[in-house]
Amino acid sequence: MVRHRRRGEPAAVRPRILSSTPLPHAPMGRRIVGMSTGEPFPALTLRELQERIRSLFGRKDSRRGVEGTFMWFMEEVGELAAALRDPDSARDNLAGEFADVLAWLATLANIANVDLNAAIRAKYGSGCPKCQATPCACGTAKP
Numbered sequence: 123m124v125r126h127r128r129r130g131e132p133a134a135v136r137p138r139i140l141s142s143t144p145l146p147h148a149p150m151g152r153r154i155v156g157m158s159t160g161e162p163f164p165a166l167t168l169r170e171l172q173e174r175i176r177s178l179f180g181r182k183d184s185r186r187g188v189e190g191t192f193m194w195f196m197e198e199v200g201e202l203a204a205a206l207r208d209p210d211s212a213r214d215n216l217a218g219e220f221a222d223v224l225a226w227l228a229t230l231a232n233i234a235n236v237d238l239n240a241a242i243r244a245k246y247g248s249g250c251p252k253c254q255a256t257p258c259a260c261g262t263a264k265p
C-alpha cells in the first residue's frame with residue numbers, strides 16, 4: 123500500500139488500513155479471505171468497524187470536527203477514483219483505497235453520532251427504500 127501525503131497530520135497517525143488482527147470480540151463463524159495475504163480473518167460488522175475507528179482515532183477525530191473530516195473523506199474518495207482509473211494500480215493499493223474511504227466514512231459517522239449498522243438496516247435492510255422489493259422493481263436505481 124502506497125502511503126499518501128497527509129497534510130497537517132503526523133504520518134504515524136494515519137495508516138488507515140484496518141488491521142487484520144482479529145478483534146477479541148469478533149465472531150469466528152464468518153470468514154472472508156484477506157486480499158493481500160490470502161489468510162482468512164474474521165469479518166468486521168459495521169458496528170465493529172465504527173468501534174475500531176473510534177478507538178484508533180476517536181479523540182483526534184472529535185477535535186477536528188465534521189467540516190475538516192469531510193475534506194479528508196473527499197480526498198480519499200479522490201484517491202479511490204484515481205486507483206480505479208489506473209490500469210497499473212496494484213490490487214493491494216486499490217483495496218487500500220476502498221479501506222481508506224470506508225474508514226473515513228466511519229469517522230464521519232462517529233463524529234455525527236450516526237450508527238451505520240442501524241442506518242443501513244433501516245434504509246436498505248428490507249428491500250428497496252421506495253418499492254420494498256428485492257431486487258428493486260421500481261426503477262429507483264440509477265442507470
Ligand SMILES: [Mg+2]
Pocket residue numbers: 126198201202218219222
Ligand atoms: Mg487513500
Ligand SMILES: [Zn+2]
Pocket residue numbers: 250251252253254255258259260261262263
Ligand atoms: Zn425500488
